[in-house]
Amino acid sequence: MSKPTLEFWYEFASTYSYLAASRIEQLAAERGVTVQWRPFLLGPIFAAQGWTTSPFNIFEAKGRNMWRDMERQSGTLGLKLVRPSAFPRNGLLPSRVAMLGASDSWGPAFTRAVYHANFAEDRDIADAAVIGALLRELKLPADEVLAKAQAPENKDALKHQTARAIELGLFGAPSFTVGKELFWGNDRLEQALDWAAKHPA
Amino acid sequence: MSKPTLEFWYEFASTYSYLAASRIEQLAAERGVTVQWRPFLLGPIFAAQGWTTSPFNIFEAKGRNMWRDMERQSGTLGLKLVRPSAFPRNGLLPSRVAMLGASDSWGPAFTRAVYHANFAEDRDIADAAVIGALLRELKLPADEVLAKAQAPENKDALKHQTARAIELGLFGAPSFTVGKELFWGNDRLEQALDWAAKHPA
Numbered sequence: 001m002s003k004p005t006l007e008f009w010y011e012f013a014s015t016y017s018y019l020a021a022s023r024i025e026q027l028a029a030e031r032g033v034t035v036q037w038r039p040f041l042l043g044p045i046f047a048a049q050g051w052t053t054s055p056f057n058i059f060e061a062k063g064r065n066m067w068r069d070m071e072r073q074s075g076t077l078g079l080k081l082v083r084p085s086a087f088p089r090n091g092l093l094p095s096r097v098a099m100l101g102a103s104d105s106w107g108p109a110f111t112r113a114v115y116h117a118n119f120a121e122d123r124d125i126a127d128a129a130v131i132g133a134l135l136r137e138l139k140l141p142a143d144e145v146l147a148k149a150q151a152p153e154n155k156d157a158l159k160h161q162t163a164r165a166i167e168l169g170l171f172g173a174p175s176f177t178v179g180k181e182l183f184w185g186n187d188r189l190e191q192a193l194d195w196a197a198k199h200p201a
Numbered sequence: 202m203s204k205p206t207l208e209f210w211y212e213f214a215s216t217y218s219y220l221a222a223s224r225i226e227q228l229a230a231e232r233g234v235t236v237q238w239r240p241f242l243l244g245p246i247f248a249a250q251g252w253t254t255s256p257f258n259i260f261e262a263k264g265r266n267m268w269r270d271m272e273r274q275s276g277t278l279g280l281k282l283v284r285p286s287a288f289p290r291n292g293l294l295p296s297r298v299a300m301l302g303a304s305d306s307w308g309p310a311f312t313r314a315v316y317h318a319n320f321a322e323d324r325d326i327a328d329a330a331v332i333g334a335l336l337r338e339l340k341l342p343a344d345e346v347l348a349k350a351q352a353p354e355n356k357d358a359l360k361h362q363t364a365r366a367i368e369l370g371l372f373g374a375p376s377f378t379v380g381k382e383l384f385w386g387n388d389r390l391e392q393a394l395d396w397a398a399k400h401p402a
Binding site: 049059061062064065068069072169170171172182183184185187188191 | 250260262263265266269270273370371372373383384385386388389392
């Protein structure tokens with residue numbers, strides 16, 4: 001029997017991915033859609049078009065509007081937002097950890113915890129001490145998980161996942177795919193889930 | 202007595218402005234918001250950040266997704282979409298005409314006619330013959346309007362309007378402003394109108 005499934009592509013430095021990560025589980029459950037959590041890195045994708053930082057830093061007016069929009073959106077969602085003192089933060093380490101979580105039951109909770117640390121508590125998510133603390137709050141063996149996350153096969157798994165994102169045509173985050181159908185942005189979450197519900201794999 | 206008002210900023214080459222122009226009148230009427238139609242040019246804004254064409258042409262994956270997304274969105278809205286054989290088309294002439302229309306009653310109908318010509322009929326909106334034909338369909342004196350549109354004072358009016366757009370922090374289209382509050386993108390139309398309704402000038 002085929003089952004409605006959606007792949008949720010997120011990058012830990014991405015502000016709008018924070019909103020999507022906070023909304024997706026309930027919206028997917030309402031539609032009977034299974035979500036596959038897909039952390040990936042935007043860095044290599046941006047670098048390929050000559051950007052060395054977030055486009056929100058490169059294009060000043062766009063960045064200014066994004067932060068104001070995030071205030072409005074997070075306000076509507078009742079989600080805490082504290083503009084991070086560093087942006088974008090390097091999401092490599094938590095992405096590696098989230099790769100492990102995605103094939104276990106704790107992926108979504110860990111992902112939400114990382115976004116909350118970055119965008120509601122202004123903590124440095126590139127710091128292994130911060131990520132370790134988040135893991136412990138989830139009652140996970142932090143040292144063991146961090147070691148496994150940095151093992152060569154898991155590093156490779158994240159690289160392959162980012163390569164697959166590029167193959168699927170991803171250029172920003174969050175993105176949602178249903179087969180080869182690509183939806184970009186938190187604003188497309190409902191439409192992507194509706195599409196998944198109508199097009200079971 | 203203060204009155205809820207929103208400024209609707211649009212560029213004729215902009216695909217998502219086509220969607221917003223087709224939706225805004227009904228949504229504004231439902232909320233009792235008066236819309237001020239503000240044609241402007243993105244060319245100078247893009248040029249200032251080193252772009253000589255639409256970002257949808259510069260960033261290939263983003264452009265590919267935009268056209269697919271436009272298919273999905275226009276389908277949902279029941280709006281005809283034919284991908285133009287030239288993109289972006291130069292919207293200078295129709296913007297000058299729309300400047301005149303904005304201070305008269307025919308601005309919205311003319312604006313919608315230009316978008317339909319560009320994005321549903323693949324007609325060249327930079328061509329005075331095409332714009333003249335659209336004006337005649339609206340029972341307007343085409344030659345007279347075109348001459349007035351190209352008079353120095355109207356050319357200057359459009360330049361000043363684009364300068365004001367930059368001052369307000371605009372970086373793309375469509376955009377919506379309520380005082381200094383800026384909303385970017387067709388996806389923010391409802392929120393911008395709700396904001397206008399709650400914050401009368």
